[in-house]
Amino acid sequence: MGISLKVLVEDTGSEHQALGKEHGLSVYVETPQSRFVFDCGASGLSWRNALLMGVKLTRVEFVVISHAHYDHAGGFPSLLERVKIRRLYTGPEFWEEKFAAAPEGRKYTYLGAGFTASDLQDWQVEQNICEDLLPLDDTAWLVGAFVRQEPMETIPARFVRGEEKRPDDFRDEICLVLREGDGVALVTGCAHPGILNMVRTVHERLKLPVRSVVGGTHLKEASAERIERTLAALRGMGLCRMALCHCSGDAVRERLAVDDVAGCSLGTGDFIELQ
Numbered sequence: 001m002g003i004s005l006k007v008l009v010e011d012t013g014s015e016h017q018a019l020g021k022e023h024g025l026s027v028y029v030e031t032p033q034s035r036f037v038f039d040c041g042a043s044g045l046s047w048r049n050a051l052l053m054g055v056k057l058t059r060v061e062f063v064v065i066s067h068a069h070y071d072h073a074g075g076f077p078s079l080l081e082r083v084k085i086r087r088l089y090t091g092p093e094f095w096e097e098k099f100a101a102a103p104e105g106r107k108y109t110y111l112g113a114g115f116t117a118s119d120l121q122d123w124q125v126e127q128n129i130c131e132d133l134l135p136l137d138d139t140a141w142l143v144g145a146f147v148r149q150e151p152m153e154t155i156p157a158r159f160v161r162g163e164e165k166r167p168d169d170f171r172d173e174i175c176l177v178l179r180e181g182d183g184v185a186l187v188t189g190c191a192h193p194g195i196l197n198m199v200r201t202v203h204e205r206l207k208l209p210v211r212s213v214v215g216g217t218h219l220k221e222a223s224a225e226r227i228e229r230t231l232a233a234l235r236g237m238g239l240c241r242m243a244l245c246h247c248s249g250d251a252v253r254e255r256l257a258v259d260d261v262a263g264c265s266l267g268t269g270d271f272i273e274l275q
Helices: 045-052 076-080 117-122 195-206 224-236 250-254
Strands: 003-009 026-030 037-040 062-064 087-090 100-101 108-111 126-129 133-137 140-144 157-162 174-180 183-188 210-215 241-242 262-265 271-274
Touching: 003 174, 026 133, 037 076, 045 076, 062 271, 108 262, 140 195, 174 271, 183 195, 195 210, 195 224, 224 250
Parallel strands: 037 062, 062 087, 087 126, 183 210, 210 241, 241 262
Antiparallel strands: 003 026, 003 271, 026 037, 100 108, 100 157, 133 140, 140 174, 174 183
């Protein structure tokens, strides 16, 4: 048995037109040893789609949330209405509130998870925090605390956090890493810390080459020059496949099939398998 990833919800649709779509991301993951959900979308739509896709939510053993934005965490409470989940994996400082600041700085929009640490206690869910490297099973790991060394990978100033509305450095963000052949696949929620920073950190922590990147890369606001430089750098790192979705943006989707990197866009209802 290999590893499979099924997109329960994403910003775009697929040939399965009965499935709903929303701004967000949720992926059902099966490894030889575990069955879990990576991110929960913005609402309960992921779980309705799961039923239509034949995904048995009762088999879900735990949940991983990549970061505390609503479009990745907001669907978690509604999952608990359907199945009993005892473990939630997050990064550190997950509970600090998140906002988007308007350009003029006169208003803010709440972007947080929509539930609290106190809620988690009431639901009898144990929070497990990934500080840097945390194994999930023999073929899956979580990685966080990404080393920021790529100058062009900056975080938009509108993202702020906490009561003081400080610039959000997304120290809560983590990624999923899955065994793939002689290397690994990196699964991201949004890659706010920068996809190059994340790939390099994963390589350094696990001492394995990153062969695939799956998920959101938050390149939708990137310039054409940054997209080209990013793709060139990833090719230079030995990347073989990009399967992108959510916040990656139309421009990078159009540039996926370049040189020796096989690319595809993932929509709601799509799935891929890792060998």
